[in-house]
Amino acid sequence: MRIGHGYDVHAFADGDHVMIGGVRIPYGRGLAAHSDGDVLLHAICDALLGAVAAGDIGHHFPDSDPANAGIDSRLLLRRVVQSVRGTGWSLGNLDATVIAQAPRMAPHVDAMRSLIAADCAVDIDAVNVKATTTEGLGPMGRGEGIAAHAVVLLQPLAARRAE
Ligand SMILES: Nc1ccn([C@@H]2O[C@H](COP(=O)(O)O)[C@@H](O)[C@H]2O)c(=O)n1
């Protein structure tokens, strides 16, 4: 087994929606980023890369590369999943936490889980997404941005086939 952790944060900027877990959530602000700013998917990518000691998302998809400008983070996640599988590991399960005072994540959590599970080629039961405010404390509590943590457990590809 291999374990990995990922963390990402993006500041709010002008806009009318945020992309979180592949879901477009209408909101009075957007997230500043080179890509679509999907902080949850970025944290998951980093957790997956961390689990196979392959660095981080910025190493594989630099924000200096125009090809990544405005890119759909689901594409990045699928590429990371392929790369992880190439090393002989596959996702066992993942658990993630979105830290945001607003907008509300709860109505969108099942849609996020479904998209993430599809991109990681696992059952939805292997994917948990939860959200918390910081009760108004700190930068997220002041509504300056959104952060996300993700933890993944990988299993050998052979073990998965044997299940
Ligand atoms: N952006 C958020 C933050 C939290 N939730 C949900 O609200 C519940 C209470 O959150 P706490 O701040 O007290 O941890 C919790 O069940 C969260 O799922 C949310 O939907 N969106």
Ligand SMILES: C[C@@]1(CO)OP(=O)(O)OP(=O)(O)OC[C@H]1O
């Ligand atoms: C995803 C990338 C690449 O478009 O850019 P951002 O959207 O700015 O996101 P960040 O979390 O800073 O991570 C890595 C980047 O290289």
